[in-house]
Amino acid sequence: MKMNSISTCTISKARSYDNTVWECVIPYIQRPQDRAAISLVCKSWYEIDAITRKHITIALCYTTTADRLLGRFPHLESLKLKGQPRAVMFSLMPNDWGGYVTPWIEEIVKSSNRIKALHFRRMIVKDSDLELLATSETGKGLKVLKLDNCRGFSTDGLLHISRFCRSMKTLFMEESTIVENDGEWLHELALKNTVLENLNFYLTDLVKISSEDLDLIAKKCASLVSVKISDSDTSDLCGFFRSATSLEEFGGGSFSALPEQVNEGVLYEQLKRYSTVAFPPRLCRLGLTFLGKTEMPIVFPVASRLKKLDLLYAMLDTEGHCLLLQRCPNLEILGARIVIGDRGLEVIAQFCKRMKRVKFERGDENEEAEGVISHRGLIALSRGCIELEHLSLYVSDITNASLKCVGTYLKNLQNFRLVLIEKQGKFADFPLDNGVRSLLMGCHKLRRFALCLQPGGLTDVGLSYIGRYSPKVRWMLLHYVGESDKGIMEFSKGCPSLRKLEMVACCFSERALAVAVLQLTSLRYLWLTKYRTTASGGDLIRMVRPNWITEVIPATQVPGHNANGEVVLAHILAYYSLAGQRTDLPSTMRPLIPNI
Numbered sequence: 001m002k003m004n005s006i007s008t009c010t011i012s013k014a015r016s017y018d019n020t021v022w023e024c025v026i027p028y029i030q031r032p033q034d035r036a037a038i039s040l041v042c043k044s045w046y047e048i049d050a051i052t053r054k055h056i057t058i059a060l061c062y063t064t065t066a067d068r069l070l071g072r073f074p075h076l077e078s079l080k081l082k083g084q085p086r087a088v089m090f091s092l093m094p095n096d097w098g099g100y101v102t103p104w105i106e107e108i109v110k111s112s113n114r115i116k117a118l119h120f121r122r123m124i125v126k127d128s129d130l131e132l133l134a135t136s137e138t139g140k141g142l143k144v145l146k147l148d149n150c151r152g153f154s155t156d157g158l159l160h161i162s163r164f165c166r167s168m169k170t171l172f173m174e175e176s177t178i179v180e181n182d183g184e185w186l187h188e189l190a191l192k193n194t195v196l197e198n199l200n201f202y203l204t205d206l207v208k209i210s211s212e213d214l215d216l217i218a219k220k221c222a223s224l225v226s227v228k229i230s231d232s233d234t235s236d237l238c239g240f241f242r243s244a245t246s247l248e249e250f251g252g253g254s255f256s257a258l259p260e261q262v263n264e265g266v267l268y269e270q271l272k273r274y275s276t277v278a279f280p281p282r283l284c285r286l287g288l289t290f291l292g293k294t295e296m297p298i299v300f301p302v303a304s305r306l307k308k309l310d311l312l313y314a315m316l317d318t319e320g321h322c323l324l325l326q327r328c329p330n331l332e333i334l335g336a337r338i339v340i341g342d343r344g345l346e347v348i349a350q351f352c353k354r355m356k357r358v359k360f361e362r363g364d365e366n367e368e369a370e371g372v373i374s375h376r377g378l379i380a381l382s383r384g385c386i387e388l389e390h391l392s393l394y395v396s397d398i399t400n401a402s403l404k405c406v407g408t409y410l411k412n413l414q415n416f417r418l419v420l421i422e423k424q425g426k427f428a429d430f431p432l433d434n435g436v437r438s439l440l441m442g443c444h445k446l447r448r449f450a451l452c453l454q455p456g457g458l459t460d461v462g463l464s465y466i467g468r469y470s471p472k473v474r475w476m477l478l479h480y481v482g483e484s485d486k487g488i489m490e491f492s493k494g495c496p497s498l499r500k501l502e503m504v505a506c507c508f509s510e511r512a513l514a515v516a517v518l519q520l521t522s523l524r525y526l527w528l529t530k531y532r533t534t535a536s537g538g539d540l541i542r543m544v545r546p547n548w549i550t551e552v553i554p555a556t557q558v559p560g561h562n563a564n565g566e567v568v569l570a571h572i573l574a575y576y577s578l579a580g581q582r583t584d585l586p587s588t589m590r591p592l593i594p595n596i
Contacts, residue, residue: 341371349384407442
């Protein structure tokens with residue numbers, strides 16, 4: 001009995017010591033995947049994870065509830081919450097789908113004073129939500145508030161944030177839809193805040209912005225490092241630039257557009273107007289709108305130290321891009337339109353060897369008539385910028401050889417997105433099966449993969465290659481891939497890490513899709529459209545399982561330009577949820593089956 005007693009005591013002490021060690025170690029483990037795995041080992045590790053987790057990201061706001069989350073992680077300090085699916089942004093789903101932040105704000109201010117950072121993305125935020133947050137104890141200690149691509153609020157709500165959240169270091173509203181009543185919120189921020197580091201209302205419609213308020217913010221906030229604003233004439237910001245001595249990033253300043261035909265006198269006045277603009281000495285990240293070749297010389301003095309350059313809204317032509325980029329040898333991040341052309345990519349490959357992230361978006365028809373990106377530019381970029389980690393581009397043509405080149409040279413690539421622009425006639429090198437295989441086999445670090453092709457771009461064999469050679473890919477967007485149900489079935493035998501799948505314009509039946517979802521054991525989120533629908537949708541029942549919510553938007557006909565009207569395509573949105581079936585679905589949607 002005595003020996004048993006000693007053994008029990010020894011084991012108890014050993015376990016206690018074990019837990020003490022892990023209490024010290026687990027807080028240093030930051031990756032969410034690692035944390036999730038740790039919490040499944042045993043009850044004590046589950047509890048250690050619960051009390052030491054400081055940040056969490058919820059990929060869809062309906063996968064859990066606020067009280068459940070805060071009960072599970074009582075010491076949470078930072079929360080990122082995503083609402084509406086990306087499809088809502090492109091008018092592919094009803095605007096009233098949901099994604100309201102109200103229940104989350106109410107629970108946060110009631111249950112947690114530890115929250116210091118909130119990031120809401122694609123959510124509906126009301127002025128009353130911002131007032132409740134700002135006037136609560138949580139608001140007093142809030143340091144970061146990001147309203148990322150959100151809508152539903154006005155400058156009245158921002159006024160509450162500016163007035164009461166005096167510890168705010170980051171206020172971010174990029175791409176949000178904001179009703180502008182006045183500019184009082186910015187004035188209040190300038191008066192009350194002395195610790196601001198990041199201010200961002202880039203790509204919003206806020207125009208009642210006082211340059212004097214920006215200047216005052218720069219003077220009072222010595223740690224101000226990043227400011228991205230809406231369109232404000234750059235010539236009015238000279239005082240702000242002089243005061244913002246710590247500024248490292250600026251975006252949003254614009255220039256007055258000149259007419260196509262302009263005399264020397266007008267051109268001289270334009271040059272004189274902007275000649276006094278001088279950027280702060282630490283500036284290394286820059287984004288300007290409506291920047292023309294006439295005003296480009298003001299960027300030249302800082303070009304050699306730029307690490308990030310956003311030219312998506314600069315409206316430069318191919319020559320302008322080439323002229324500027326050859327002066328940026330230290331550039332690591334670039335955003336531009338495809339008017340940059342193959343020649344622009346060749347310039348990047350020659351002069352910007354440190355490039356890590358590039359994004360080339362589509363422009364208007366006039367821009368595409370001047371310059372587009374093809375397989376030639378992709379090959380040059382792949383060979384010249386071998387440190388690339390993120391590559392996103394629209395192309396007018398693509399070949400197997402260019403995709404193989406990506407796999408051969410870009411060994412650090414983690415995010416690859418390619419969209420093939422529709423054109424008249426056939427693409428000469430279709431299908432792209434072998435090129436896609438070579439890319440995936442060569443890019444071992446790939447985590448995010450988007451391939452948006454045109455009909456005939458990838459056969460069932462090519463789709464099976466994607467499944468087989470994507471062992472670490474967690475997010476995938478596929479458009480016009482495969483030929484039959486056999487393709488999706490072979491695809492679903494692979495992709496062991498895939499958590500989020502979006503598919504558009506694919507030829508698969510409901511039955512094959514349902515079976516494929518069951519085979520993708522890591523899948524947590526699915527969005528489908530332009531698939532082969534049935535009248536009843538009964539074959540989708542096969543994907544039903546515990547905690548798997550499936551929302552269906554049936555195909556509907558709405559008034560349109562032609563005699564038969566316009567058809568809105570059917571959609572499927574499915575996801576894992578601990579919160580159960582939603583009760584606030586819009587009338588245009590229905591649950592597939594009540595949650596099990």
